[in-house]
Amino acid sequence: MAVRDRRETVLRVIIEEYITTAVPVASNAIVAKHGLRVSPATIRNDTAYLEQEGYVVRPHRSAGSVPTDRAYRYYVESIEGDVELPYVEQYLLHRMFQDAQEELEQWLKTVAGFLADLVHNLVVITSPKAVRCRFKHLDLVALQDFVSLLVVILYEAKIRRQVLSFNRKVSQDELTKMANRLTSIYEGMTGTEILARQEGLSSEERQISQCLAETIAAEDKLEFGEPYLEGLRLLLSQPEFTGGPGMLQILELLEGEDWLRSIFSQEFGRGGVRVVIGEENPEPALQDLSLITGRYGVPDKASGIVGVIGPKRMDYVKAISSLNCLTALLSNSVAEYI
Amino acid sequence: MAVRDRRETVLRVIIEEYITTAVPVASNAIVAKHGLRVSPATIRNDTAYLEQEGYVVRPHRSAGSVPTDRAYRYYVESIEGDVELPYVEQYLLHRMFQDAQEELEQWLKTVAGFLADLVHNLVVITSPKAVRCRFKHLDLVALQDFVSLLVVILYEAKIRRQVLSFNRKVSQDELTKMANRLTSIYEGMTGTEILARQEGLSSEERQISQCLAETIAAEDKLEFGEPYLEGLRLLLSQPEFTGGPGMLQILELLEGEDWLRSIFSQEFGRGGVRVVIGEENPEPALQDLSLITGRYGVPDKASGIVGVIGPKRMDYVKAISSLNCLTALLSNSVAEYI
DNA sequence: ATTTAGCACTCTTCCCTTTTGACTGCTAAT
DNA sequence: ATTAGCAGTCAAAAGGGAAGAGTGCTAAAT
Numbered sequence: 203m204a205v206r207d208r209r210e211t212v213l214r215v216i217i218e219e220y221i222t223t224a225v226p227v228a229s230n231a232i233v234a235k236h237g238l239r240v241s242p243a244t245i246r247n248d249t250a251y252l253e254q255e256g257y258v259v260r261p262h263r264s265a266g267s268v269p270t271d272r273a274y275r276y277y278v279e280s281i282e283g284d285v286e287l288p289y290v291e292q293y294l295l296h297r298m299f300q301d302a303q304e305e306l307e308q309w310l311k312t313v314a315g316f317l318a319d320l321v322h323n324l325v326v327i328t329s330p331k332a333v334r335c336r337f338k339h340l341d342l343v344a345l346q347d348f349v350s351l352l353v354v355i356l357y358e359a360k361i362r363r364q365v366l367s368f369n370r371k372v373s374q375d376e377l378t379k380m381a382n383r384l385t386s387i388y389e390g391m392t393g394t395e396i397l398a399r400q401e402g403l404s405s406e407e408r409q410i411s412q413c414l415a416e417t418i419a420a421e422d423k424l425e426f427g428e429p430y431l432e433g434l435r436l437l438l439s440q441p442e443f444t445g446g447p448g449m450l451q452i453l454e455l456l457e458g459e460d461w462l463r464s465i466f467s468q469e470f471g472r473g474g475v476r477v478v479i480g481e482e483n484p485e486p487a488l489q490d491l492s493l494i495t496g497r498y499g500v501p502d503k504a505s506g507i508v509g510v511i512g513p514k515r516m517d518y519v520k521a522i523s524s525l526n527c528l529t530a531l532l533s534n535s536v537a538e539y540i
Numbered sequence: 541m542a543v544r545d546r547r548e549t550v551l552r553v554i555i556e557e558y559i560t561t562a563v564p565v566a567s568n569a570i571v572a573k574h575g576l577r578v579s580p581a582t583i584r585n586d587t588a589y590l591e592q593e594g595y596v597v598r599p600h601r602s603a604g605s606v607p608t609d610r611a612y613r614y615y616v617e618s619i620e621g622d623v624e625l626p627y628v629e630q631y632l633l634h635r636m637f638q639d640a641q642e643e644l645e646q647w648l649k650t651v652a653g654f655l656a657d658l659v660h661n662l663v664v665i666t667s668p669k670a671v672r673c674r675f676k677h678l679d680l681v682a683l684q685d686f687v688s689l690l691v692v693i694l695y696e697a698k699i700r701r702q703v704l705s706f707n708r709k710v711s712q713d714e715l716t717k718m719a720n721r722l723t724s725i726y727e728g729m730t731g732t733e734i735l736a737r738q739e740g741l742s743s744e745e746r747q748i749s750q751c752l753a754e755t756i757a758a759e760d761k762l763e764f765g766e767p768y769l770e771g772l773r774l775l776l777s778q779p780e781f782t783g784g785p786g787m788l789q790i791l792e793l794l795e796g797e798d799w800l801r802s803i804f805s806q807e808f809g810r811g812g813v814r815v816v817i818g819e820e821n822p823e824p825a826l827q828d829l830s831l832i833t834g835r836y837g838v839p840d841k842a843s844g845i846v847g848v849i850g851p852k853r854m855d856y857v858k859a860i861s862s863l864n865c866l867t868a869l870l871s872n873s874v875a876e877y878i
Numbered sequence: 879a880t881t882t883a884g885c886a887c888t889c890t891t892c893c894c895t896t897t898t899g900a901c902t903g904c905t906a907a908t
Numbered sequence: 909a910t911t912a913g914c915a916g917t918c919a920a921a922a923g924g925g926a927a928g929a930g931t932g933c934t935a936a937a938t
Binding site for chain 3: 543578579580581582585599600601602603
């Protein structure tokens with residue numbers, strides 16, 4: 203075997219071994235593990251080279267090798283493309299999609315929990331969000347004399363509600379009439395289209411359509427759908443978190459204002475899965491972690507995000523392959539819905 | 541001062557000192573802190589007595605005192621009744637309630653976060669839930685030829701949605717008519733009342749009202765509203781959690797199936813605030829913690845729960861007084877809404 | 879009957895040293 | 909290019925005071 207090849211093998215073994223054990227990998231462990239027909243001394247020469255090239259570091263002068271960000275990056279690039287989820291797990295995921303999808307929220311939570319157990323890490327899924335919301339239906343319900351509830355139904359069965367105060371007492375009858383009228387006028391329109399189509403409306407109707415447009419605009423402005431988070435316990439029970447301050451950093455991030463943005467700040471590539479390793483991430487609290495994100499949905503229509511958050515030492519193969527499989531399945535579901 | 545009185549004072553000082561420092565309390569610290577005109581030796585006699593009575597334990601033979609569950613229980617009983625939140629904080633809370641309450645969910649989250657920061661612990665608030673939901677309004681929106689979305693609006697502006705499949709193609713016009721008809725028939729009714737009032741309905745209408753009743757029944761069956769959880773980072777950054785397995789226990793509990801029930805399993809007393817200390821709690825994962833819960837709302841109408849979860853060593857005075865204040869304010873809000 | 883001073887005793891914590899075992903780095907031979 | 913062998917390095921574990929904090933007990937004082 204050529205030296206170059208063996209060195210790559212050694213690096214791969216180091217990475218995979220470290221991923222499963224979380225312990226610096228010794229040269230004889232490498233020989234024992236992969237059954238290479240060379241002596242540990244040879245491996246040591248190789249790891250020395252790998253260290254020089256920045257693929258591994260060691261905690262101290264006489265310790266085994268631990269992979270650097272660069273090594274993980276190399277590893278991820280090398281596996282990308284030819285990763286497939288084991289059949290059993292593919293099957294389970296498919297099964298999951300055949301089962302009732304009654305309540306989207308509950309369903310996404312379940313999926314997130316399942317994935318979290320699969321990859322043994324924290325999983326975030328955001329509900330699908332339309333790029334440009336279109337109005338489908340509205341409804342007005344009298345709450346008190348001057349106050350009523352505006353219920354807006356958007357395509358994809360998304361519901362928003364808003365309380366409206368009128369200047370005069372408006373009966374439920376009147377409200378129903380206005381709701382029907384406005385629904386028939388605006389059905390299928392976007393927020394801006396609604397604003398552009400105001401002629402011939404009564405003062406109250408104008409107020410309603412104003413509020414409607416605002417609601418839709420607010421919805422459009424959101425970058426993400428509702429996030430569902432599962433598997434925090436799995437992430438935080440990883441050995442790298444016991445004792446250190448890293449855990450609190452994560453908790454603080456997760457309870458912070460818009461953590462979704464700081465996590466998913468990176469642009470997405472093609473349709474595929476993105477991997478952000480350690481310090482590649484601009485967010486300091488995440489620089490000891492890796493992030494694997496995929497987008498599902500129909501491009502330029504509606505989409506959501508699925509992300510796995512784990513230590514840099516994570517099972518990239520499993521995470522990437524599950525995400526590939528899951529985003530495909532979710533995309534199908536969304537496509538059907540639209 | 542009588543001996544009995546002094547011993548109570550000593551116990552109180554031990555508890556309060558331990559609450560703030562999390563360190564076993566030494567006899568001379570007690571003298572220094574409270575300025576009692578006796579020597580440490582006297583205090584030692586007192587703590588020996590308290591230990592015998594089961595109010596304090598010590599980590600080892602020559603360590604200071606730490607309060608037992610029993611001590612905390614005594615302490616809580618002794619303060620109950622005459623705790624008032626400092627004016628500044630009362631003011632802040634009141635302010636919070638004057639500010640816009642646009643979106644209930646967002647609002648409760650904010651309140652929970654505020655309270656969490658106040659008591660430096662984990663806070664759970666559940667949204668108010670009616671004991672017996674009453675129907676207010678429904679709406680039907682065509683999704684596909686045979687499929688439509690049933691939107692149910694309950695009193696308290698609560699919205700539920702459900703997908704319905706008919707046996708034939710139903711137009712939006714028809715749907716609207718049915719929605720109006722059913723709304724006018726059922727407005728104000730409970731689930732069982734709706735089921736009892738089926739005569740004169742078309743087959744589709746019966747199907748809808750069936751589904752409506754189920755939705756309401758499902759809502760009635762829920763024990764709690766939607767939970768909002770804030771301050772996990774505050775709880776887990778308490779010194780008792782660094783390193784130990786306690787943290788993971790909590791995370792597991794919180795990600796478990798129906799943790800709300802296991803937390804709030806205890807019956808509530810009068811309208812007041814309940815305190816469950818350590819092993820008083822049947823749930824093993826919570827036996828190192830204390831739980832302070834209050835119910836807000838209008839009895840037999842609609843109510844929700846506010847809970848503070850912290851180490852046994854927590855600021856009971858602040859927690860109880862904030863909860864008293866908060867539940868009163870929330871109850872007012874709910875009363876207005878009904 | 880309480881309270882107190884004094885002192886011996888206990889136990890943790892901190893720091894230092896030693897030992898052990900796991901690995902590597904290097905060198906010289908293959 | 910590879911390997912055996914061995915010296916060197918380092919972390920983690922184990923041991924051993926020494927210091928410090930704090931109590932328990934006893935005998936005397938109030």
